[in-house]
Amino acid sequence: MSNLRLIADVHISPLTVTALKLQGYDIVRSTDFLTATAADVEILEFARVEGRIVLTQDLDFSMLVALSNYDQPSLITLRLSSAKPDVVTQRLLEVLPNLEQDLIEGSAITIDDDSVRIRKLPIR
Numbered sequence: 001m002s003n004l005r006l007i008a009d010v011h012i013s014p015l016t017v018t019a020l021k022l023q024g025y026d027i028v029r030s031t032d033f034l035t036a037t038a039a040d041v042e043i044l045e046f047a048r049v050e051g052r053i054v055l056t057q058d059l060d061f062s063m064l065v066a067l068s069n070y071d072q073p074s075l076i077t078l079r080l081s082s083a084k085p086d087v088v089t090q091r092l093l094e095v096l097p098n099l100e101q102d103l104i105e106g107s108a109i110t111i112d113d114d115s116v117r118i119r120k121l122p123i124r
Contacts, residue, residue: 002026004100006076007052009043009061010036015085016092023093027055040064047073053103055092057083062108066123071106074121079112 006027008017020027030043040060047054053074054061065075076099080091095116099109106121 002096002100004096004103005050005052006055007033007043007047007050009040009054009056009058011057011083012055012078013083013085013088016089019085019089020092025096028052044068044073062110065108065121069122071121074103074106075108076103077108077110079110081113 002025004025006020006025007030008027009030012029014029017027017029030038030046034042034046040058041064044054044061044064046052048070051072053076055076055078057078059077061075062077078088078091080088082088091111091113095111099107099116099118102109102118108119108121108123110117
């Protein structure tokens with residue numbers, strides 16, 4: 001069982017969210033609490049207040065996290081060659097167990113097909 005609390009933005013498939021839930025992750029979709037048109041900054045603030053990690057494929061979040069100068073929320077940005085839910089889910093299940101401490105401490109993490117890049121927050 002993971003201690004990670006995640007929030008997936010609208011670019012993450014509900015199928016991936018469900019699959020992660022079935023594996024014991026505490027994950028919700030941003031649309032469970034915010035409108036489907038909520039601004040990225042609103043999602044980040046919700047995640048910060050609620051102690052959740054943002055899971056996204058949207059590159060705008062990285063810039064917003066860098067500019068915020070906060071050490072939370074942590075951010076996971078997916079840069080995979082395929083956005084198919086089964087591919088995304090499999091990659092997340094491969095790497096998330098090894099990233100838990102970095103995410104708890106505050107990090108911006110980029111996951112691509114064969115690598116994981118970790119930047120500690122706040123980004124200076």
